[in-house]
Amino acid sequence: QVQLVESGGGLVQPGGSLRLSCAASGFTFSNYHMNWYRQAPGKERELVAAVSAVGTTNYSDSVKGRFTISRDNAKNTVYLQMNSLQPDDTAVYYCNARNRWYYETYWGQGTQVTVSS
Numbered sequence: 001q002v003q004l005v006e007s008g009g010g011l012v013q014p015g016g017s018l019r020l021s022c023a024a025s026g027f028t029f030s031n032y033h034m035n036w037y038r039q040a041p042g043k044e045r046e047l048v049a050a051v052s053a054v055g056t057t058n059y060s061d062s063v064k065g066r067f068t069i070s071r072d073n074a075k076n077t078v079y080l081q082m083n084s085l086q087p088d089d090t091a092v093y094y095c096n097a098r099n100r101w102y103y104e105t106y107w108g109q110g111t112q113v114t115v116s117s
Contacts, residue, residue, distance in 0.1 A: 002026035002106050004095045009111030012085055016115070020080040022095030022108055033098045034071055034078040038091035038113075045094070049080060053100040062088075085115045 008020040020036070033052045039045040049069035050058045057069055068081040078095060095108035 004097060004106055004108035006093065006095050006108045006111040009093060009113045011114045011116065013117050014086055014115055016085050017081070017083045018085065018113060020082065020093055020095075020111060020113075022078045022080075024076045024078070024095075024097060027097070027106070029071075029076040029097075030073045031100055033100055034069075035096040035098065036069060036078075036080045037094045037096055038089075039094070039110075040088075040091040043091075048093070051078065082113070085113075087115050089113060090115050 003025045005023045006020060008018060010018060012018055031053060033050060035050045036048045037045050038048050046060065048060050048063055049067055051069045051071050059067060066082065066084045069078065071078045082089065090113060092110040092112050094110045097106045
């Protein structure tokens with residue numbers, strides 16, 4: 001049974017930090033590119049950060065320099081370190097896994113991040 005379980009969301013003040021975690025199970029984690037998406041109310045879901053199966057990272061322009069994605073293949077977990085958070089970062093953050101060789105993708109249930117004073 002495939003599972004992606006996000007944790008670490010919550011309420012934080014502007015300028016604060018959070019670290020999201022996504023624990024994966026039920027598939028061969030090292031064969032999957034791992035991504036963090038977010039969806040704010042009334043907006044499309046957008047890709048925030050990605051780490052490939054071989055460790056290459058990419059970020060959206062809106063988070064570059066503030067967010068860091070990383071993966072631990074030994075723990076089957078991907079992380080998103082979020083610093084200098086702003087109200088515009090408020091959204092539900094979703095973990096996504098995509099197979100590196102063929103089209104197979106999994107989603108987590110999402111974790112809410114709210115940035116507000």
